[in-house]
Amino acid sequence: MPGLEDLYREIILDHYRTPRNRGELAPPAVMAEGHNPLCGDEITIYAQVENGVLVDVKVSGQGCSISQSSASMMSQAVKGKSLAEIQALVHRFKVMMSIEEDADDAPAVEVKMGDLEALQGVVKFPVRIKCAILSWNTLLQALDNASA
Amino acid sequence: MNTTRVDWAAVKADFPVLQRMIDNQRLVYLDSANTSQKSNAVIDAMTDFMSNGYAPINRSAYRMAGEATDLFEGARSKLQRFINAHSAHEVVFTKNATESLNLIAQTWGRANLSKDDVVVLTHMEHHANIVPWHMLVAERGIELRWIPLTADGQLDLSNLSALLDGAKVLSFTAMSNVLGTITPAKQLCDAAHAAGAIAIVDACQYVPHNVTDVQAWGADFVTFSGHKMVGPSGVGVLWGREELLEAMPPFLGGGNMIADVRLDGFTTAELPSKFEAGTPPIVEVIGLGAAVDYLTNIGMANIRHHEMELTEYALSTLNVRYGDDIVIHGPRNVEVRGAVLSFAFRDIHPHDISQILDEKNVCVRAGHHCAKPLMKLLGANATARASFYIYNDQTDADALADALDGASDIFGV
Numbered sequence: 075m076p077g078l079e080d081l082y083r084e085i086i087l088d089h090y091r092t093p094r095n096r097g098e099l100a101p102p103a104v105m106a107e108g109h110n111p112l113c114g115d116e117i118t119i120y121a122q123v124e125n126g127v128l129v130d131v132k133v134s135g136q137g138c139s140i141s142q143s144s145a146s147m148m149s150q151a152v153k154g155k156s157l158a159e160i161q162a163l164v165h166r167f168k169v170m171m172s173i174e175e176d177a178d179d180a181p182a183v184e185v186k187m188g189d190l191e192a193l194q195g196v197v198k199f200p201v202r203i204k205c206a207i208l209s210w211n212t213l214l215q216a217l218d219n220a221s222a
Numbered sequence: 223m224n225t226t227r228v229d230w231a232a233v234k235a236d237f238p239v240l241q242r243m244i245d246n247q248r249l250v251y252l253d254s255a256n257t258s259q260k261s262n263a264v265i266d267a268m269t270d271f272m273s274n275g276y277a278p279i280n281r282s283a284y285r286m287a288g289e290a291t292d293l294f295e296g297a298r299s300k301l302q303r304f305i306n307a308h309s310a311h312e313v314v315f316t317k318n319a320t321e322s323l324n325l326i327a328q329t330w331g332r333a334n335l336s337k338d339d340v341v342v343l344t345h346m347e348h349h350a351n352i353v354p355w356h357m358l359v360a361e362r363g364i365e366l367r368w369i370p371l372t373a374d375g376q377l378d379l380s381n382l383s384a385l386l387d388g389a390k391v392l393s394f395t396a397m398s399n400v401l402g403t404i405t406p407a408k409q410l411c412d413a414a415h416a417a418g419a420i421a422i423v424d425a426c427q428y429v430p431h432n433v434t435d436v437q438a439w440g441a442d443f444v445t446f447s448g449h450k451m452v453g454p455s456g457v458g459v460l461w462g463r464e465e466l467l468e469a470m471p472p473f474l475g476g477g478n479m480i481a482d483v484r485l486d487g488f489t490t491a492e493l494p495s496k497f498e499a500g501t502p503p504i505v506e507v508i509g510l511g512a513a514v515d516y517l518t519n520i521g522m523a524n525i526r527h528h529e530m531e532l533t534e535y536a537l538s539t540l541n542v543r544y545g546d547d548i549v550i551h552g553p554r555n556v557e558v559r560g561a562v563l564s565f566a567f568r569d570i571h572p573h574d575i576s577q578i579l580d581e582k583n584v585c586v587r588a589g590h591h592c593a594k595p596l597m598k599l600l601g602a603n604a605t606a607r608a609s610f611y612i613y614n615d616q617t618d619a620d621a622l623a624d625a626l627d628g629a630s631d632i633f634g635v
């Protein structure tokens with residue numbers, strides 16, 4: 075069995091204890107709510123998109139260390155990025171979580187994972203992948219709402 | 223309750239999965255409120271039937287089919303005695319307690335409830351005793367009322383007669399799957415009847431752990447699942463008073479539930495076949511019959527006594543060791559609670575607690591336990607829940623207490 079140190083990296087616990095970009099955004103920012111029906115975790119992502127760029131993002135809600143730190147790191151990684159860059163990052167993240175296949179063709183946009191690499195250990199604990207991915211799917215939903 | 227001495231170590235040894243070692247550590251299974259482990263008696267009965275006598279029931283003339291039918295109906299009679307039902311044909315096999323509750327709402331409910339009719343539930347219900355009624359709210363416009371809770375997680379019955387005024391149904395849990403609270407079932411059934419309502423008891427958490435007497439309760443319907451009482455998954459029970467079952471329309475249509483089928487219609491079979499369309503879970507019913515024998519041999523009064531002692535030990539061990547750092551929901555008095563401990567620990571999220579306990583092979587549930595309205599009252603999205611059964615002992619409670627230290631280490635609290 076993989077050790078818990080693979081899961082609870084210090085940087086993850088840091089984001090959990092001191093989450094970045096917490097809060098809400100008023101309209102015209104859009105929002106989306108995500109639920110993990112298994113554990114009751116709830117997350118709300120607020121996104122302000124201007125000219126194809128996510129100029130601001132906020133996270134609210136409650137959840138476990140993995141879902142909360144993933145949301146915090148994601149918010150840092152996507153803020154100020156173009157929607158194309160964000161799509162590429164989401165794909166990279168889902169590949170890391172082994173829930174999407176890596177495409178053969180090189181990504182159109184360069185992607186830096188940065189702190190997010192710390193979440194790599196989650197994949198060894200399959201039950202927790204849903205926790206890590208919750209905020210990402212919720213972000214996609216929010217961006218869909220923005221373009222709708 | 224008369225109790226006798228039981229060799230609980232021998233009971234534990236009856237469950238082969240508990241011999242399993244993971245990472246050279248024994249298994250500490252504390253998730254029986256979710257689903258229970260299976261004893262050799264149950265495993266053997268199912269294996270033996272599949273190896274030596276598997277056949278259809280109720281529909282073939284050869285000897286082996288007759289034997290299978292006898293085994294199947296024998297299990298029904300065991301269930302009848304186990305819950306003291308008036309007759310075996312009041313015992314209907316379903317998929318689980320969830321299906322049993324849906325059956326009641328979809329058949330009795332649709333036949334008897336219309337706009338503005340009142341169904342009374344409690345704030346501690348499982349989703350299985352909420353959503354089927356919400357579905358009738360959407361379909362029929364019925365009204366739901368809720369019995370609130372006291373601060374220590376018991377039903378607040380101070381306003382019961384007003385809540386029941388004009389109601390047609392009172393449907394409540396006999397034991398909360400989150401709080402462990404044991405509710406006063408007979409009192410509630412009496413109050414329902416006094417108000418002219420029927421009484422439905424969700425006994426899914428109660429039947430595996432207590433002496434059950436549906437007639438003493440005076441209930442109209444009682445539901446429970448096999449898999450929480452050392453039986454297999456895939457089989458549950460609906461017990462109903464004969465006159466109610468007789469008057470209800472059928473649930474699922476198909477084979478076995480009919481007396482006659484014509485081009486212009488059908489007539490239903492007698493009870494209990496009327497509610498058992500299609501080939502039932504034959505192997506599972508036989509396994510559940512073996513589970514009933516197994517539990518009966520131990521004695522339900524003994525089981526209740528064992529769990530009260532164990533609950534007292536677990537509550538006091540955790541409270542002494544962790545003081546204010548652990549908040550265990552539900553009543554402190556083990557006379558009114560079963561062996562279910564939902565808790566919050568040092569602000570660590572239940573999912574993380576469960577993960578860290580798993581490192582020590584301590585299996586607990588983390589989440590909302592399919593009781594989101596109750597979780598909202600508790601002010602939590604989730605709790606961790608340790609639940610005990612016949613194969614647990616004080617060393618399992620100690621293992622839980624020890625493993626919680628690991629959570630503190632990782633989160634530095």
